[in-house]
Each structure stands twice: as C-alpha cells, then as structure tokens.
Amino acid sequence: MIHRFVFNPFLENTYVVDMGNKEAVVIDPGCQTRREKQELEAYIREKELVVRYTLNTHLHVDHIYGNEMLKELFASESIANISDQIPREITEKPIRRRYWPFADIEPQIDRYVKEGDKLVVGENEIHILETPGHSPGGLSYYIPKLKMVFVGDLLEKAKLGTLEYIYSDKEQMKQSVKKILELPQETLVYYGHGDFSSIKQEKCDLGTDLEH
Numbered sequence: 001m002i003h004r005f006v007f008n009p010f011l012e013n014t015y016v017v018d019m020g021n022k023e024a025v026v027i028d029p030g031c032q033t034r035r036e037k038q039e040l041e042a043y044i045r046e047k048e049l050v051v052r053y054t055l056n057t058h059l060h061v062d063h064i065y066g067n068e069m070l071k072e073l074f075a076s077e078s079i080a081n082i083s084d085q086i087p088r089e090i091t092e093k094p095i096r097r098r099y100w101p102f103a104d105i106e107p108q109i110d111r112y113v114k115e116g117d118k119l120v121v122g123e124n125e126i127h128i129l130e131t132p133g134h135s136p137g138g139l140s141y142y143i144p145k146l147k148m149v150f151v152g153d154l155l156e157k158a159k160l161g162t163l164e165y166i167y168s169d170k171e172q173m174k175q176s177v178k179k180i181l182e183l184p185q186e187t188l189v190y191y192g193h194g195d196f197s198s199i200k201q202e203k204c205d206l207g208t209d210l211e212h
C-alpha cells in the first residue's frame with residue numbers, strides 16, 4: 001500500500017510505502033514546514049507504522065527536508081548513494097552554491113548503498129539500482145513483489161528528468177533510463193514530481209527520446 005504527499009514549493013512527491021507486518025519506508029521526505037511535518041507524522045502514527053528506512057533517491061534539498069525528523073521521531077535510518085554527498089572544501093565547508101542551490105540544511109545520511117544492495121523490510125525486498133544522470137548519486141528503489149520502482153528525478157512522466165545542474169549528465173541519464181525500462185513492464189513508476197506511470201507506458205512515451 002502506498003500513500004503520496006506533495007510537499008514544499010517544488011511540489012515534491014513524498015511516498016510512504018507499507019511493506020507488510022506494519023513496517024514501512026518513506027521515500028524522499030520533502031516535508032518542509034511544521035504543518036507538512038505534522039501531516040506526515042500523523043499519517044504514520046495513525047497507520048501505526050514502524051518506519052525502518054528513509055530512502056533518498058538523491059540529495060537535492062526538496063527531497064530531504066524530513067530526514068532528520070524521521071530519525072528523531074521514528075528512528076528511521078536514512079539511505080543514499082555516496083556520490084551524492086556534498087563535496088567539501090578543505091575547510092569542511094560544503095560548496096553550497098554549486099551543488100546545493102537552495103540549501104539551508106544538510107542531509108542526515110546514516111548509510112550509503114550501491115548497485116545490487118538489497119534491503120529487507122516487512123515482507124518485501126528493496127533492490128538498489130544506481131541511476132545517475134540528474135545527479136551523480138541518483139538511486140532508484142525497486143520493490144519486485146509490490147511491482148513498484150521509485151526513480152526520483154531521473155524521469156518525469158513521459159519525459160527525461162531535468163539536466164539543469166553542472167553535474168547532470170545526459171548520456172548517464174539515458175543509460176539509467178534504459179536500465180529502468182528493463183524492469184517488468186507491469187511495474188509502476190513513481191517520480192519525484194508529478195503523476196505515476198508504468199514501465200509499459202514509459203517505453204511508449206520515451207521511445208525516441210532515448211535515441212538521440
């Protein structure tokens with residue numbers, strides 16, 4: 001079972017996925033204001049879910065506002081890819097302008113994962129796919145039994161994700177998208193922004209975009 005919130009001025013999708021046995025993951029908690037945080041907390045408490053992991057598809061600020069809150073309230077362990085960590089200068093000050101355009105917070109990451117890693121939550125396995133392009137450490141989370149994949153900003157419905165950052169890479173993005181499109185075609189695809197789709201539908205919609 002899945003619940004979507006749309007949070008913050010970037011209209012970012014935050015997903016709560018019930019993985020069975022009352023265990024859950026939260027994908028990209030974008031809750032920024034006190035009210036948004038309360039809304040997410042209330043939902044989790046009402047459903048009596050144990051949040052095991054906060055899964056960050058990437059570390060853009062609109063996707064990580066709630067990391068700290070989920071750790072504090074629910075002891076949820078936050079997961080990301082190390083290639084998305086903020087490069088630091090020798091002074092240990094993050095290079096915020098270049099890599100972190102809107103930041104007033106730093107991500108709280110407990111564990112870095114890589115391609116092929118698996119997490120077991122409730123009755124489900126989560127497969128980690130490295131899908132760089134929008135950002136160098138972009139991850140997708142594939143849950144085979146639930147037939148769902150969460151791709152962050154790699155894609156939007158029927159189009160490739162944005163390449164607006166200095167480290168965005170179109171070739172990497174195309175390779176990552178091809179990897180996603182190899183998943184079973186009935187798999188539903190959930191994005192960082194906007195409505196969901198399916199692998200089957202994305203294959204139709206994206207076809208020629210991947211060729212040039």
Ligand SMILES: [Zn+2]
Binds near residue numbers: 058060134153
């Ligand atoms: Zn992004």
